[in-house]
Amino acid sequence: MNRVNSLSDDPNWTSLPKDIVLDLFTRLNYNDRASLSSTCSTWRSHGSSSFLWSSLDIRAYEFNPSIAASLAPRCANLEKLKFRGVETADALIHLKAKNLVELSGDFCWMITDATLSMIAARHEALEVLQLGRSELITSDAIRVLAICCPKLRKLHLSRLRDVASAAIESLAEHCTQLSDLAFIDCMDIDVEALGKVSSLRYLSVAGTTIINWNVAIESWKKLPKLTGLDVSGTSIYNIDISKLLESSKSLEVVCALHCPFVSYDRVKGKALLTRFPNIFDELSSIFDEKPKDIFSYWRSLIGKDKSIDEKMHWIEWSISLTLQRRAELEGMDDFWMDHGAKLLLILLKSSQEDVQERAVKALADIIVIDDEDPRIDLARVDLVLRGGGIRLLLDLANSSREVLQSEATKTIPNLAANAEAAKAIAEEGWINVLIRLAKSTTRLVAVEAIGALWSLSEREECKTAIAQAGGVKALVELIFRWKITSHGIMERAAGALANLAADDKCSADVSRVGGVGALVKLVRDSEYEGVQEQAARGLANMAAHGECNKNNTIVGQVHDALEALVKLTKSIHEEVKREAAGALWHLSFHENNRESIVTLGGIEALVTLAKSYATASTGLQERVAGAIWGLSVSEANSIAIGDEGGIPPLVALAKSEVVNVHETAAGALWNLSFYLGNALEIVELGGVPTLIQLCSCSPSRMARFISALALAYIFDGRVEEMVGARTTSANVYECFFLAAKARIHEAGHIRCSGPEIGRFVTMLRIDCPTLKSCAAFALFQFTVPKARHARHHASLMQNAEEAIALKSVAADTKNPPEAQFFAKFVLRNLVYHAAKL
Amino acid sequence: MIVLKSSDGETFEIEEAVALQSQTIAHMVEDDCVENGIPLANVTGEILAKIIEYCKKHVEGGGGSEEELKIWDKEFIENIDQSTLFNLILAANYLNIKTLLDLTCQRVADMIS
Numbered sequence: 013m014n015r016v017n018s019l020s021d022d023p024n025w026t027s028l029p030k031d032i033v034l035d036l037f038t039r040l041n042y043n044d045r046a047s048l049s050s051t052c053s054t055w056r057s058h059g060s061s062s063f064l065w066s067s068l069d070i071r072a073y074e075f076n077p078s079i080a081a082s083l084a085p086r087c088a089n090l091e092k093l094k095f096r097g098v099e100t101a102d103a104l105i106h107l108k109a110k111n112l113v114e115l116s117g118d119f120c121w122m123i124t125d126a127t128l129s130m131i132a133a134r135h136e137a138l139e140v141l142q143l144g145r146s147e148l149i150t151s152d153a154i155r156v157l158a159i160c161c162p163k164l165r166k167l168h169l170s171r172l173r174d175v176a177s178a179a180i181e182s183l184a185e186h187c188t189q190l191s192d193l194a195f196i197d198c199m200d201i202d203v204e205a206l207g208k209v210s211s212l213r214y215l216s217v218a219g220t221t222i223i224n225w226n227v228a229i230e231s232w233k234k235l236p237k238l239t240g241l242d243v244s245g246t247s248i249y250n251i252d253i254s255k256l257l258e259s260s261k262s263l264e265v266v267c268a269l270h271c272p273f274v275s276y277d278r279v280k281g282k283a284l285l286t287r288f289p290n291i292f293d294e295l296s297s298i299f300d301e302k303p304k305d306i307f308s309y310w311r312s313l314i315g316k317d318k319s320i321d322e323k324m325h326w327i328e329w330s331i332s333l334t335l336q337r338r339a340e341l342e343g344m345d346d347f348w349m350d351h352g353a354k355l356l357l358i359l360l361k362s363s364q365e366d367v368q369e370r371a372v373k374a375l376a377d378i379i380v381i382d383d384e385d386p387r388i389d390l391a392r393v394d395l396v397l398r399g400g401g402i403r404l405l406l407d408l409a410n411s412s413r414e415v416l417q418s419e420a421t422k423t424i425p426n427l428a429a430n431a432e433a434a435k436a437i438a439e440e441g442w443i444n445v446l447i448r449l450a451k452s453t454t455r456l457v458a459v460e461a462i463g464a465l466w467s468l469s470e471r472e473e474c475k476t477a478i479a480q481a482g483g484v485k486a487l488v489e490l491i492f493r494w495k496i497t498s499h500g501i502m503e504r505a506a507g508a509l510a511n512l513a514a515d516d517k518c519s520a521d522v523s524r525v526g527g528v529g530a531l532v533k534l535v536r537d538s539e540y541e542g543v544q545e546q547a548a549r550g551l552a553n554m555a556a557h558g559e560c561n562k563n564n565t566i567v568g569q570v571h572d573a574l575e576a577l578v579k580l581t582k583s584i585h586e587e588v589k590r591e592a593a594g595a596l597w598h599l600s601f602h603e604n605n606r607e608s609i610v611t612l613g614g615i616e617a618l619v620t621l622a623k624s625y626a627t628a629s630t631g632l633q634e635r636v637a638g639a640i641w642g643l644s645v646s647e648a649n650s651i652a653i654g655d656e657g658g659i660p661p662l663v664a665l666a667k668s669e670v671v672n673v674h675e676t677a678a679g680a681l682w683n684l685s686f687y688l689g690n691a692l693e694i695v696e697l698g699g700v701p702t703l704i705q706l707c708s709c710s711p712s713r714m715a716r717f718i719s720a721l722a723l724a725y726i727f728d729g730r731v732e733e734m735v736g737a738r739t740t741s742a743n744v745y746e747c748f749f750l751a752a753k754a755r756i757h758e759a760g761h762i763r764c765s766g767p768e769i770g771r772f773v774t775m776l777r778i779d780c781p782t783l784k785s786c787a788a789f790a791l792f793q794f795t796v797p798k799a800r801h802a803r804h805h806a807s808l809m810q811n812a813e814e815a816i817a818l819k820s821v822a823a824d825t826k827n828p829p830e831a832q833f834f835a836k837f838v839l840r841n842l843v844y845h846a847a848k849l
Numbered sequence: 850m851i852v853l854k855s856s857d858g859e860t861f862e863i864e865e866a867v868a869l870q871s872q873t874i875a876h877m878v879e880d881d882c883v884e885n886g887i888p889l890a891n892v893t894g895e896i897l898a899k900i901i902e903y904c905k906k907h908v909e910g911g912g913g914s915e916e917e918l919k920i921w922d923k924e925f926i927e928n929i930d931q932s933t934l935f936n937l938i939l940a941a942n943y944l945n946i947k948t949l950l951d952l953t954c955q956r957v958a959d960m961i962s
Contacts, residue, residue, distance in 0.1 A: 023935040032942055032954065039958035048961060453962070 026054040033058045041414060042073060043453040062089045071096040071118070072414040072456040080106035098122035105134045116142035116366070121171075125153035132160040139189075142168040142366075151179035158182040165189050168216075170196040180205035187211075192326070194242070195220060196333065207231025214326050216242035218267075218334060225252045233259040240323060242330040244269040245337070250277055257282050265298070265323060267330045270338060285327070298323060307358045314363065325364060332359050332370040339374035348378050353395040360404045365413060372408065372419040375401070379426050393430040402427070402436045409445050414457050417449060421460040425467035437468065438477050447483050450490065455501070462490065462504040469511035475518050484512060484521045491530040496537050503542040506534050510550035519557045528554060528566050528573075535592075536576040541585040548580055548591035555598030564602035574599065574608045581617045586629060589621060593635035600642025601763060606649070615643060615652050622661040630670045637665050637676035644683035645765050654690040663699040666706060666719075675715040678706055682722040686771060691726045700726065714761075717793070724775070724786040763801040764794060769808045776817040776835070781828050784821055788834035791818075795841035806845030815839070851878070852886030853901075859894030860886065867904045872945035892940045899933065900940055903949055926956045 028036075037045050037059060049059030065086045071094055080103045090109035095101060095117045104115075112135045117123075120143045128149055132138070138161040143149070146169050155178060157164070164187040175195050180202055183190055190209060194216035195201050201220055204227050206212075212235050217223065229252050232238060238260060243253075244267050253266055257279050265283045268274045269291075276286045283298055285291040295306045298320060303309035310324050335356060338347075356378075359371035375396065381387050396402075408420035424442065428434040437443075446468070449461035465483060468474040478484070487505045494501050509527055512518040522528070531554070534547035551573070554563045567573055577599075580592035596614065599605045609615075621628075621636045628636070640658055644650045653659075662684070665677035681699065684690040694700070703726075706719040775787035794805040809815075821827055822835035851868040853861045869875045877883055889897065906921055913921070929937070934953060941949040 023932050025935065028935075028938065029942060032938060032950075035950075035954050036958055036961070039955060040962055044962045448959075451962070 026052055030058060030061075034061055034063055037061075037064050039412060041412075041452065041454050041457075042070075060086050062086075065090055067092040069094040069413070069415065070100065072418070072454050075100040075103055077103045077106045080104065084108045098127070101127050101131065104131055108134075110135065111137050113137055114140040116140070118144040120144055120146040122148065124148050125150055125156075128153040129156040129160075132157040136160060137163060139163050140166040142166070143170070145171050147171045147173075150174075151176040154179035155182040158186040162186050163189060166192040168192075168194040168196070170194075170198070172198045174198070174200040175202060177202040177205035181208060184209040191237070194218075197245075197337070203228035204231045207234050210236055213237045214240040214242075216330060216333075217246065218242045218330065219245040219337060221247075223247070225249065228252075229256050229259075232256060235260070236262060238263050240265045240267075240326050240330075242267040242333075244271065244330065244334045246271060247273060249273045250275060253277070253284065254279065257284070265327060267327065267334070269331070269334045285331075291331075295324075295327070307361070311361070311363070328359065328362050328364060328367050331355065332362075332367040332374075335359070336370040336374045336377075339377035348392060349395060353378065353392060354399055357396070357399045357401050357404060360401075360408065365416065368408060368416060369419055372405070372416070372423065375405075376419070376423045376426065379423070388426050388429040390430045393427055393433050396427065397430065397433045397436055402433065402440050402442070406440050406442055406445060409442070409449065414452075414454055417452075418456045418460045421446065421449060421457070421464050424464035428464075428467055428471065434468070434471055434474070438474050443468070443474065443477050443481050443483065447478075447481055447486050450483075450486055455498070458490070458494075459500045459504065462487070462501060462508065466504045466508040466511065469508045472515070475512055475515045478508075479512060479518045479521045484509070484518065484527060485525045487512075488522075488525050488527045488530045491534065496534075499538070499540040499543055502534055502538060503540070503546055506531060506543055506546035506550055510546050510553055513550050513553035514557060516557050519554055519563065522550075522554060523563060523566055528563075528570055532567070532570045532573040532576065535580065536572050541583065541588050544580055544583065545585070545587040545591050548577060548588065548595050551577065552591055552595035552598055555595060555601075564599055564605055567599055568602060568605040568608060574605060574614075575612050578609065578612045578614050578617050581621050586632060590629065590632040590635055593618065593621060593632060593639050597635050597638035597642050600639060600645075603765075606643055606645065609643065610649060610652070614639075615649065615656055615658075618643070619653060619656040619658040619661075622658060622665070625661050625665055630668070630673050633665055633668065634670070634672040634676050637662060637673065637680050641676055641680035641683060644680055645768065647687065647767070650684050650687050650690060654684060654687065654693060659684065659690060659693045659699075660697055663694060663697045663702060666699065666702045671710065671712045671715065674706055674710060675712050675718070678703070678715050678719045678722060682718050682725070683768075685722045685725040694722075694726065717790075721786065721790055724783055725771075761800055762794070764805060764808075766808050769794070769805060773809070773814050773817050776821050781831065785828050785831040785834070788818075788821055788831050788838060791838045792834040792841070795838055795845065797841065797844060802841070803845050803848065806842050809842055810846070815842070818842075851883060853897060854886050854888045855892055855894040855897045856890050857894050859897070861894075861897060861901055863901055863905070864908075866908050867901065870904045870907060870946055870948075872947075874944065889944070891943050893936070896933070896936045896940050899929070899937060900944065900946070900949065904946070907948060922952055926952055 033055065037048065040048065045059060045064070049056045066089060068090060075095070076099065084107050087107045087109040089111055090107065091111065092114040093109065093112060095104065097119045101117060101120065101123050115131070115135065115138060123143065123146055125148070133156070141157070141161070141164065149169060149172055151174065154175065158179070159182065167183070167190065172195060175198060184205070188211055190211050191213040193209065193212055193214070196216060197219035199220070200222040201217060203223055206215065215232070215238060223246060225248055232241070233256055239262055241256070241263060248268060248271055250273070253268060253274065254277065257263060257266065263282065265285070267285045269285060269287065271286070274286050276290050277284060283294040285294050292306055296302045299309070310320070314321055335352065356371045356375050359367055362368050362371070379389055379392050379396065381389050405420045405423060408416045411417065424437060428437055446461045446464050449457050450465060452458045452461070465478060465487070469478055487509050490505050491502065496502065509522060509531060513522050513527070528551070531547045531550040534543050535551065538544055538547070551567055555567055557563070577592045577595050580588050581596070583589050583592070596609060596618065600609060618636055618639050622640060625633050640653060640662065644653055662677050662680050666674050666681060668674045668677070681694060681703070685694055700723070703719040703723050707716050707723065710716050710719070772787045772791050775783045778784070793799065795802050818835045818839050822832050822839065824832070850862050851865055851874070853863065853868070855861070865878070869878065874887060877887055892900070903925065907918065934956060938950065938953045938957070941953055
């Protein structure tokens, strides 16, 4: 709204000529038109122009009697209306659109006879009525329709149980202009009565189950004007079709697709469409020339021959209907691979919006294997890709028709499962379009666009593209614009942001445009678990990427962020708990955050979570152990964790076969084991054999390294006195060097605090060769120049005492050679870092 | 070559092919009233210059591939202020240059939504 106001400042936009203003209005969706109309009286009057109100498609919008009543003043001359669902149908009469000529609706399965009768009674001028899936309609309502709407030209109904003779005769009697009639997927139709509707030119009984073909043929051959007949998906036989084609002079085209008892047959002068690719040859008989590409040829000629156009439009419509229905069924693999996919792509370019819609929906259906199995059929996606489908779908997304935009966009997440298709999607320019559609004020469109961005943002190559096109800013703005209860939108937007935050560069963008605040808002205020999960994951990724500490500070500073995350660890939903624990883990690397988390009851919450490890997923186990590891850095926390009962679950998790889990559990135990009480508990619980097992057998070098360090702490001389296990000490020594040779790459990621480094230095002085070697080796890992936090560690060892301790270890020949060797290297590393500092 | 005269007295000499993108001008050429140049009383020199810039780029077969043109259009339309945009719409309407009118109106629609 603000932008529109500023438009009225300078220059004087209200002085634009009317036809330009109307052009502007047509480029906007209904929400925006309403906004524009409310800016000033000039535009209000333009906005009410009958030009803008002659045709409405309200399928993407909410509709009820009061909305209808408010629109009624402008709908006096409404001619065409597309609607969706029974609530809207019930409210239609309040529009008072007495001059309505065309009415079509989808998702009509709850519409009753009463509703249809009422609509018929109030719209006497109706010429076209199409209702999709109108299952509850009976012959009674059709009779009322016939009486009330004598001007009816086109009537399409589907899924009716039965259509009785009284109904059809009523149509024949009252609707003398009825030329296009379709009863699709019905159970039982009185076919004899159909023969009495002498005005019929096009008839479809596709998918209808109970038909007495002998009677049908006898009756229909008398229809003087019947030009096109669709019997696709029925039990008709060849002989019936030939009889009809021979006896009806007017009949030119018969569609008999997917009829189990029909085989291809050449009938002179007529087009019999039975199977692909024959239908292309058959269709060419309609034209004087014999073009190769029927549809493009015809489309280049549109407008020149009305009767051909009428036939082709009807044929397009019939084929699209059949294809859409078949797409919902499983199987038929050859068909789609050989011809079907290609045909759908051709239909995408149709000039009839409903044909395009059906083609897109069919495409969406065929690329998914089936309802039970959400996997994508990559071969079919490939076909779509090579047929130029990505570009065709993009054209639809760029159209101003919201239902088409939303259907086309819906296909993207599934298409993107095929790597080549994903690449094409990015290259064709989908990302810019998706970002634009994501900003739409129409929920139907926005939700699919954001969903597509979520899906694309999982791919590395798309992340940067999305960020560069302004996607991050758009997503953050969305989160603040829509109501918190718009769960679908929030979940997808948070999911996309979370994926983007997992990239170092993009996470900087997220941070810069206030993404952290947006995610925290969701974590704090949303009540829907899907949203909580994605937002928590977003915060976890922000904390783990980019400049680690910078992001951590930012997140920690956002009011209520940490409190909300701690609260989420108590959710009943596994995924939410998992992501919240993950976020707390990464955030705990920063000291201020640690303090806050602890104050907010984080230790109790996480230990409680850890205690339920038996029913938790491995992802959750890993993260909760990681979070405890993060918090256990300080003495107070370590002791508190032990007191809360954190050690037993950790020891149990250290036994896990899953590497990530036992690695993080070992990490937590490492920190905790420094404190005597914890160390004793670990020993008592049988943690030592577990740690030794990890030390020698874990596939992860980091796990082996950490568990060795943990053992080193446990056996630093104090515990042994109590437990008296000298031999175990020797095991530790062996395990330690089984665990590591030279440099452990993963250890470079560990960031130690001052006290932790201090412990190792202390260990250098303890009169135990094992410990000296362990300590020297550990310090070496932490200070080697390539380690991520080497400089930080070096800066913690700049005092004289550390140097003295190291030198003494290096110099003393009574020490094991490894101890001397690594101590010397640490000294060298310190000098190296000092020069850099 | 065709000469166009803006409302504030500036003259622009441009190739016929460029000028014919305006239906209004095309009709005038057909009706053969372009002897002393075409006066455009409703269009200032500044705006006319912009329009000529657009038409030169969009001359049939000269501007570049479809993709390149799209990028150029985007640059063109995003780098003008509201006042210029407004006047371009009026001028494109008067001169009947459909593609430019389309571009400018879409720009306004995008700004509103």
